[in-house]
Amino acid sequence: MLLENKNAVIYGGGGAIGGAVARAFAREGARVHLAGRTRKSLEEVADAVRAAGGTAETDQVDALDEEAVDRHADAVAERAGSLDISFNLISYAEVQGTPLAGMALADFERPVHNAVRTMFLTSRAAARHMMRQKSGVILAFGGYGDPPRDHYMGGFQVAFGAVESLRRNLACELGPHGIRVLTLQTGGVPETIPEGFEWGKAITEEIAGNTMLGRAASLADVGNVAVFAASDLARSMTATALNITGGSVVD
Template identity: 45%
Template structure:
């Protein structure tokens, strides 16, 4: 198994991406510590992992709360002798679909401040424990607008680009101490979208998104989860400061 004997922390573990990645980590042999703002959703994912024979524990942690993040990572590191893998998949709701000339400063800055700050807090906390072992993998998360010129993305595209920039800086600073940092950039995932998300029927909108990719499909949760497990493993030991492009060719590097 790719992650046999590893200890992994997943912030936002009760969400679609966080839950899928946590299950993949556990399937590959890791002991997974899931956290989120709501106990019920996190525990539901942990229950599925345990039912499949995996190891999972949960905690209620706000990934924007510096004290809570530091406490949680310290507790996991102390109990299990360190942290090997960390992913922050915390969910948030940016304002999109509004032209910049009509967007309020608060709505513009919200995703930038929220997403970038949370990725910084969790990466810093986990990295402090990883460098003590001279090993570890920090996985960050962005999205296709990081490298696209798309109208209506508000501050979200800026936030995604900022996270990719942060990931490179983290990789430069942690790399000499044995810690790798890789950002995962998916396109919109069809399984996470509902009718309420769009002014047009869901299938119609998904068809538009699929048509914008080179492969004429969208990434799946399984695509993201399997890639995360690979990146966290020693098989990706030569990767750091990189972005794993899972946009199905919508954005190219």
């Protein structure tokens, strides 16, 4: 097992991507610690992990709350003995579909503020324990890339860019302590589109159509790449993004 005896904290662990990553981590032997604001969705993911033979714990944590994040990370490290992987997958409360020229300041800056704040808080909390261990992996999700035309992303793509800048700084400072910092760079995961969403089919086709492979990353793909990134198979990788866009972004 690639992650045997590792302790992985997944913020936003009750979401579609968080759940996929949790199941993949647990399959490879990690003990997953699911953190989020909604107890019901966290427990649903935890139940699925346990039903498959994995180990999962849940905690209600607001990943934008400094004290709550620090308290939770300290508790995980104390009761589990280590904090080896931290992956922040919370939503940013962005507004899409409104042109920047007509967007309210609050709607523009909210995702940027939330993204940078939560990535900083969760990474700092994990790093304090990882530095003592001389090892650890911090993962981000989203990545850089040109915004799609005519979709009016608001501050969402700006938020991803800001997180990428922070990731570079974290990798630089934490590398000497044996801590790796990586991004899973996505071009969109159609399975996360809510069922019945009016433009869901069109968006799914567009995401796939922009790739070189003719298909977008699935939730299972995201989980598998996250496992690789967090495992010793990727022990020489840090300060970079793992491109899972199917070729829609060319490096």
